[in-house]
Amino acid sequence: MRVRRGACVVWIGLLGTAVPALSATPPTTEQMWAVIQQQQKTIEELKARLESTEQSARAAGQKAETAGKQAEAAGQQAAEASEQVEESVSAAEAKAPSWTGRTRIGGYGELHYNNWRNDTANTTKDEVDFHRFVIFLGHQFNDRIRFHSEIEIEHALIGDDDGSSFAGSQNNKPGELELEQAYIEADVFGHHRLRAGLQILPIGILNETHEPATFYGVERNLVESSILPTTWWEAGLGMSGEVWPERLPGLGYDLVVHSGLQTATTGGNAFRVRQGRQKVAEAPANDMAFTGRLKYTGLPGIEVGVAGQYQADITGSGFAEDIPASLVEAHTVIRKGPFGLRALVARWDLAGGPAATGPAGGPSDGRDVQFGWYLEPSWKFDLVGPLPGAIGIFGRYSETDNNAGDQSLAATRIERWDVGFNWWPHEDVVFKFDYQDEHNGSDNDGFNLGIGYQFF
Numbered sequence: 001m002r003v004r005r006g007a008c009v010v011w012i013g014l015l016g017t018a019v020p021a022l023s024a025t026p027p028t029t030e031q032m033w034a035v036i037q038q039q040q041k042t043i044e045e046l047k048a049r050l051e052s053t054e055q056s057a058r059a060a061g062q063k064a065e066t067a068g069k070q071a072e073a074a075g076q077q078a079a080e081a082s083e084q085v086e087e088s089v090s091a092a093e094a095k096a097p098s099w100t101g102r103t104r105i106g107g108y109g110e111l112h113y114n115n116w117r118n119d120t121a122n123t124t125k126d127e128v129d130f131h132r133f134v135i136f137l138g139h140q141f142n143d144r145i146r147f148h149s150e151i152e153i154e155h156a157l158i159g160d161d162d163g164s165s166f167a168g169s170q171n172n173k174p175g176e177l178e179l180e181q182a183y184i185e186a187d188v189f190g191h192h193r194l195r196a197g198l199q200i201l202p203i204g205i206l207n208e209t210h211e212p213a214t215f216y217g218v219e220r221n222l223v224e225s226s227i228l229p230t231t232w233w234e235a236g237l238g239m240s241g242e243v244w245p246e247r248l249p250g251l252g253y254d255l256v257v258h259s260g261l262q263t264a265t266t267g268g269n270a271f272r273v274r275q276g277r278q279k280v281a282e283a284p285a286n287d288m289a290f291t292g293r294l295k296y297t298g299l300p301g302i303e304v305g306v307a308g309q310y311q312a313d314i315t316g317s318g319f320a321e322d323i324p325a326s327l328v329e330a331h332t333v334i335r336k337g338p339f340g341l342r343a344l345v346a347r348w349d350l351a352g353g354p355a356a357t358g359p360a361g362g363p364s365d366g367r368d369v370q371f372g373w374y375l376e377p378s379w380k381f382d383l384v385g386p387l388p389g390a391i392g393i394f395g396r397y398s399e400t401d402n403n404a405g406d407q408s409l410a411a412t413r414i415e416r417w418d419v420g421f422n423w424w425p426h427e428d429v430v431f432k433f434d435y436q437d438e439h440n441g442s443d444n445d446g447f448n449l450g451i452g453y454q455f456f
Contacts, residue, residue, distance in 0.1 A: 099139065106136035108454035110212040112219065116436075116446035125446070130156040134180075136456070143187075150181035178279060180233050192241030195256075198280050199238060202254035202293040203307045204228040205331050205344055212452025213430040216378055216394040217418055219448060223372035226400050227346045228329060229274040234258035234289070243294075250298025254307075260289035261325070262316030271323070271367040272402055273348060276314060287312040287322075303333040314350060325350045338381045340392075345373040366403030366412065374398035380422075389425040394418075401441070414441040420448075428454045 027035075110132050116125040134152045141147070159173030183197030200208055206220055207230045224230045236258025243251045261276035262284060269275040278284075293307035307329045314325035331344035348370040380392035396418040403412035420434025432450035 102140040104136070104138045104140075104456070106138075106454075106456040107134050108211040108213075108452065109133045110218075110450055110452040113449040114219075114446070115448070116444045118443045118445075120443040125444070145184065145186045147184055148181055149179070149183075152176075152178045152180050154178065180231060189241075191245050192239060195238040195240070196236075198233060198235050199256070199258075200231060200233045201256065201258070201291050201309075202238075202240070202295075203232065203291065203309065203327070203329055204230060204346070205305075205333060205342060206230045207232055211454040212432070212450065213424065213428055213454050216376065216392065216422055216432075217396065217420060217434050217448075218432045218450035221374055221376075221396060221398055221418070222400040222414060222416060223344060223346060223374045223398050226274055226402060227348065227370055227372035229277055232277060233280065234260070235280045235283075236288075248298070250296055252295045252297070254291070254293040254295075256291045258289055258291065259283050259285050260287055260311040260316065261314050263314050265315055271314070271350060273314075273370060276316075278316075284316045286316060301335045303331075305332075306330045323350055338379050340378040340380060340394075342376040342378075343374070347371045366406030369405035370402045371404040372398065372400040387423075387425075389423065389427075391421060391423045393421045412441045415439040416442075 109130070111128070112131045113128045114125050118124070132152060132154055133156070134150060137149045137151070139147045153175060155173070155175040157173045158175040158177050179198065181198060181200060183195050183199045186194045188194050202208060204224050206215060206224045207228060209215075210220065210231060219225075220230055234256075236256050238254060238256035238258070240254040241252065242249075243253050259278065259280060261273065262278050263269070263271045263273065263276035265271070289309060289311040291307065291309040293305060295303065295305040297303050307327075309327040311325050313322035315323050326349050327346065329344070329346040332341070334341040350368045350370075374396055375398075376394060376396040378392055378394035380390055382390045396416075398416050398418075399413060400416075401413040415438070417437045418434050420432065423431045425431070430450075430452045432452065433447065435447045436445065438444050
């Protein structure tokens with residue numbers, strides 16, 4: 001076989017690594033041809049691999065392009081599906097009453113049985129009464145504005161008053177239908193709230209929180225019934241919030257300008273505070289009243305409050321001369337483990353004006369000062385065994401006097417002891433028993449049974 005010399009030189013150069021060491025004797029033509037054939041085979045294999053790699057790369061590119069188109073199509077489908085879902089939700093929201101999720105219903109009620117005897121007056125009381133049935137209705141307009149309302153039926157049955165006695169008439173029923181709350185509340189200026197409408201006044205312990213499962217005793221205590229006329233609501237404008245949350249956390253305030261009392265000026269109820277509530281029913285508003293409170297809850301389990309009220313004329317301009325009235329109240333509520341304590345003192349001062357006629361007299365006959373206080377320790381613990389829930393025992397001593405301005409009328413001061421227990425099979429359901437013993441101004445001695453519930 002003939003081989004050109006130049007080609008041999010080139011191939012020898014290319015085979016520098018393939019023939020690492022040549023002997024001094026030049027290779028024969030057959031040897032050179034074998035080397036060239038081997039190198040040619042290697043080159044062919046490399047070309048084949050290169051072509052295979054290029055084909056694989058082209059196939060991968062085509063697959064990537066196809067996958068990209070598929071991903072783009074899937075994204076488009078997802079976007080279209082999302083738009084359809086949003087349109088469906090919007091359509092559903094447009095059809096559905098959106099206020100339902102922001103509206104809250106609650107309520108409470110209490111059934112009482114009273115068995116008393118008054119040896120002084122030789123009278124008895126032995127009766128059962130569904131005292132209160134209450135429904136709450138509230139609505140959250142947005143994050144800042146809300147509505148609260150409370151409707152109450154007292155004594156179960158409402159009828160027309162024909163002036164005859166209850167026992168002899170089917171129309172003269174003791175029940176009342178009352179709107180106790182209906183106000184708008186708005187969050188303003190950070191830690192402050194504005195209230196407008198019919199609202200319960202921020203005074204005392206029970207006036208704002210009087211659901212039966214929250215206090216001891218079947219009936220509400222005398223001080224917060226006679227001196228503080230719980231439940232006491234008025235129409236007005238109020239502001240509440242925290243005084244200085246950064247430096248004094250837990251110190252809150254309430255300020256309210258509102259409609260006032262309109263007490264009688266003659267008769268047995270002359271100038272009696274509880275009988276002066278107008279309940280915002282076509283109530284004269286000649287003289288507005290002002291109520292303020294400071295309350296501290298910065299320590300766990302402790303509440304301390306001080307409240308005051310002023311009204312230019314407690315008779316609502318129904319008397320020949322204005323009778324200014326001011327109220328001061330202070331209280332504390334302590335709950336530390338099983339131990340509890342409630343204490344409250346309240347005093348009315350009525351100034352000026354002529355004396356009223358009638359058996360009870362007027363401000364100059366003792367009702368210029370009306371005063372009361374009570375102290376109530378308690379002990380609450382969880383039950384073990386067959387009975388569920390918790391039980392609490394309590395004792396309360398109170399003094400109440402609606403004629404405290406005349407010291408000669410000592411018999412008008414009611415001293416009362418109450419002892420009993422509450423059983424909560426559930427935190428919102430309570431069964432109650434208590435025994436009461438009164439002295440001086442009243443002599444109603446006996447026991448009471450009660451059932452109460454609440455839900456929110």
